[in-house]
Amino acid sequence: MPDAQSPATTAPALPDGLVAVVKRDCATCVLIAPVLADLADRAGLTVVTQDDPEFPATADWVMHDSDLAISWHHDIETVPTVLSVTDGRPTDRIVGWNRSEWESFTGTDHLGPGLPDWRPGCGSLSVDPTLTDELAVRFSGSVLKSRRVEIASLEDDWDAMHDRGWSDGMPLVPPTEARVLRMLEGTTRPADDLVAVVPPDLVECTVEKVAVNAVMAGCRPEYLPVVIAALEAACTDEFNMHGLLATTMPVGPVLIVNGPIRERIAMNSGINVLGPGNRANSTIGRALQLVIRNVGGGRPGGVDRATHGSPAKYGLCFPEDEEGSPWDSLAESRGFVDGQSTVTLFPGESPRILVDQMSRRPESLTRHLALALRANISPKLAMMFDSMLVLSPEHMSRYRDAGWDRARFLDEIGDLLTLPGEELIRGAGGIEEGIPAALADGPIPKFRPGGLLVVHAGGGAGLFSSIIAGWVNGSMGTDPVTREITP
Amino acid sequence: MTTVLDPTGELTPQVRERVPRPESLRGLTVGLLDISKPRGDVFLNRVEAKLLDLGANVNRYRKPTFAKPAPVDLRHEIATQCDAVIEALAD
Secondary structure (H helix, E strand, C coil): CCCCCCHHHHCCCCCEEEEEEECCCHHHHHHCCHHHHHHHHHHCCCCCCCCCCCHHHHHEEEEEECCCCHHHHCCCCCCCCCEEECCCCHHHHHEEEEEEHHHHCCCCCCCCCCCCCCCCEEEEEEEEEEEEHHHHHHHCCCCCCCCEEECCCCCCCCHHHHCCCCCCCCCCCCEHHHHHHHHHHHCCCCCCCCCEEECCCCEEEHHHHHHHHHHCCCCHHHHHHHHHHHHHHCCCCCHHHHHHCCCCCCCCCCCCEEEEEHHHHCCCCCCCCCCCHHHHHHHHHHHHHHHHHHCCCCEEEECCCCCCCCHHHEEEEECCCCCCCCCCCCHHHHHCCCCCCCEEEEEEECCEEEECCCCCCCCHHHHHHHHHHCCCCCCCCCCCCEEEEEHHHHHHHHHHHHHCCCCHHHHHHHHCCCCEHHHHHHHHCCCCEEHHHHCCCCEEEECCCCEEEEEECCCCCEEEEEEEEEEEEHHHHHHEEEEEEEC | EEEECCCCCCCCCCCCCCCCCCCCCCCCCEEEEEECCHHHHHHHHHHHHHHHHHCEEEEEEEEECCCCCCCCHHHHHHHHHHHHHHEEEEC
């Protein structure tokens, strides 16, 4: 592990007096090369060259900043930069070429006769976008505590990571220190901040470990706050991530994002909202699953005992189309306010579709949706399992046109989903599965109060809606959890 | 060569010796943990009868829900009261 006190993390002392930082790959530096030689002679200038060690001359007043330590530590952004140095530290500086400014700064007259009066400088090599991450790792003194794993040059990076058991079976982005540092720029939280205790192994997980897994999942830094909030939500008693992981049912955390962050990280709430194609949608849920796998130790075939599993368990994350919805958002319906960014975790399986291209009245569409939702998990079981309904824009337009709000919809569909117990009990319909016979007389609601979560999302064309069935709910299993996403 | 950061919890599992396998169950107390799945009790009733035939004493326990890990107190209770335990999954 790099030592924070190692020489690389300390600013190198500069010779006192005047110091110019230049590079040959800069037309202005080449133009003023005679001025540099003149100042070395008349004013004791030292030249620090970033690229060619023989530029502007092979001389004892030219130093080569071969590893760019001088330039990085002394915050050189432009070449040429002239520094006034006292006790090894710069006290003043000018950038670019401006004859009168240079004459005044160096106390030397008649500089560069025949040269133009003024030329802008060029970018310093130390701020070259292709080098900045590597230089930050080399010189900033790493705060990262994770064990370093070296992948040999003859090993394929992807094979090596897969063989160590880090992958869900899909390729991973190698979590190099530079990438992880860049990922950490996405949050204001320190790398060693504790985010959650992750099941099933109950391991304390820091922001750093979340960032490492977010890199591997393919996230951009600005997604990191969403992943952190999702992990906090997953690792609550209410969400019961251990049970959700261990169950034989094909369920995992499904993430629904609300609020302004959807736009800021360019999520897709439209065409193919539940499918591939958008980086944020595709990688945020995956990052959460990788944390549970790698930090928590929850692996398929280990604590994850799912009989079939589902494609959703690679990570299913999507935003609500709030702008196109006449209703309050999912987050608002769960007590948050407009302007807050949130992530809601629902314990769900893969989505399935309900086609209804004929209903023109909300009453008709609601009856049809109720019929489909009745089959949630099993047409013979009730109350134990929540469900999420993803209404498409075209289906939502039926409710918009009729002036139905969320409460009206839930009332109406709740009535339609209050079922005769005699149809659900064990043995009814010749099916041995069902609710206990003692419940035969009562009307049985398919869902507990609040057990049907409705979201608006999807492409503008398509008279379909999607249903994501849940898992055992309440204190016996999992309650959906919503968390605010903070920077 | 690529150097990457370890994405795991970097746990070093503690290795513990297993309790020696008993020669016989006669006189020992065996705990049966019902995880609360439907019909798990049917299976455990049968196991209990068999164990009693072998001369073992049987303690019965039940998790509040199959969907969550057994509470710490329950695990402690079983560990302190039993010589052996059988955990049954009804799926």
